[in-house]
Amino acid sequence: MELTHKVILDTDIGTDVDDALALAVLLGSKDVDLLGITTVYGDTKLRAQIALHLCLIAEREIPVFAGESMPLSGKDVWLSGAEGEDIEGLDRHLVSTNSGVDFMVGAVNAQPGQVDLMAIGPLTNIARAIESSIEFMQNIKHLWIMGGDFSESKIEHNFKCDVTAAKKVLESNIPITILDLPSAQKTIIRSKEINRIRNSGKLGPFLYAEIMKWIEPRNQDWTIPHDPIAILGCLQPAYFQLSNFGKVHINPDGVSRWAEHPDGNVQLLLHKEPEKAVEKMIALLNALN
Template identity: 45%
Template sequence: MPATHHVILDTDIGSDVDDLMALALILGTPSLELVGVTTVYGDTALRARIVARVARLTGRSFPVHAGLSTPLSGREVWWAGHEGALYDDLDAETFESDDAVGFLVDRVLARPGEIDVIAIGPLTNIAAAIERDGRFAGAVRHLWVMGGTFTDDEREHNFRSDAVAARIVFDADIPTTVTGLDVTRLIDVRAEQVERIRDSGPLGALIDAEIRQWWAFWDTQWNVPHDPVTVLTLVTPELFTFSPLGRISIDENPADPGLSRHEVSGGLTRVTRLLEADAVSARMVDGIADAAPVAER
């Protein structure tokens, strides 16, 4: 069995279904130990309650902390409007605190060099942790980021939503792997895969409903699993091709922020270049389906 990685997930779960899929994949992967989950961007308390519900559905126990709601850039939060709509009595769910930044700092500094952080939303919490304690950046084992695009001039949502935070994070010299839209779009999720996930148990049924809600929102019959792909760059790196190490620059132009560039010259950041589509897709679906409640294992 691969060595265990101790991970904190930082997420804007509740809008695009891929955050929920990433959380399920982590829970269904024996080589990952979930140290905790932090939420970011918009109504982070609602997002934290969604995570708490997932924990209860799967019989798991891990700390959940709500984080920063407003981007450091001051950019207006994009809100789909359906967040939490599929969860009955969501207000009954509880979480540990509204200080996700404090949790990140305390937990990482307690175990320097041991904890991977998987950041699949705007990088506001991570940037704030870097600024709160100068030791944080040097104590993270590795940062795994979903964001940007590196083959054209498109602005990806996470970097565009808080370009200031992204710049702070990439200037901090944390060992980092970034997976952008140019790679995550090489696979998608379609009906036959959704059926496999749906039949795996209560969490699978919830993911199925969230996927179909997302399809209805965009009037499609498919979606791109950006965030689970990012998780798999940690779990199965052999299925990916990465660039040499370098540095990422972020355009903070308020009128159209978030343009990302990777330059191979010094630095500790690599970007994902390619993936083995069939193998990544199969591993993703299997891992999500394996996030069954403990009682069913």
């Protein structure tokens, strides 16, 4: 059977738990050909080792490449300090010496119009890919982004971490769909769903531990699965609605605005059935048996 989606995941996995959930969703999707994973922002080698660790638990061999560690903006990198904490054996995972940007450009240009690129971290790798290859922009099938906050004058983390890269990517002519922060916040997983994740598939115990590591210091019994929901926008479009096309403006502080425009390249991913999206996420985690 031919797989429906050829995908590259670009991620800052290791800081918040939702990147790991997003990777698990892709690994559990039988209609996804995950061509590779690229990591971005900060200690990208460590992030790559975390991604390799998840793939090992899931018994999947997926190429993983460390990408750009420093933002184009020159801004200092912010890390939680908990990246990779309590994950034993990360040093055994050998990361490719090939760069994440080179892999991304090569894979997209080798399969024009076939590769969906899913960006769930700062957009530095994609911006560097645009700089390095004119063909890259033309050859991407679609770019799916989790980022931005278009409802108020708020600054969202992924865009803030590299405003220069975000501006370059959003003002390109690449076809883009964005799940922004307010839309993502319509899906919340609480204790009931978190306990179901604990017992779901090969990655369940790991994901549960990562969720608890994130929510317990914040005295929460819930979390928002921003990144896996953005992934589901591509894989399960029936659960979502799309806005008309528009353009995004982002100011130097990272405040972003989307406005409908006939020549725009950016659509917003809007929830239609958020509860079903959460159920599908858990079902895909269970598929990793």
